[in-house]
Amino acid sequence: MAYVIHDNCTACGDCKPECPTEAISAGDIYVIDPDTCIDCGMCADVCAVGAPQAE
Structure with missing residues (x-):
C-alpha cells in the first residue's frame, strides 16, 4: 500500500x-x-512532522 503525504507537510523537501x-x-x-x-x-x-503515512 502506498504512502500518502498529509496536510501537515511543511514542504521542507527532506523526503x-x-x-x-x-x-x-x-x-x-x-x-x-x-x-x-x-x-x-x-x-x-x-x-x-510525520506527514508521510501508510494508507
Whole structure:
C-alpha cells in the first residue's frame, strides 16, 4: 500500500531525495505517486512532522 503525504507537510523537501523510485513531487505540499511508491517508508523515516503515512 502506498504512502500518502498529509496536510501537515511543511514542504521542507527532506523526503524527496530519500525516495528510491522518485515517487515524490514538490508543490504546496509534497505528493506521492501511488503507482510509483513501493511502500518502503524511507520518506516517513526522515520527516520531522510525520506527514508521510501508510494508507
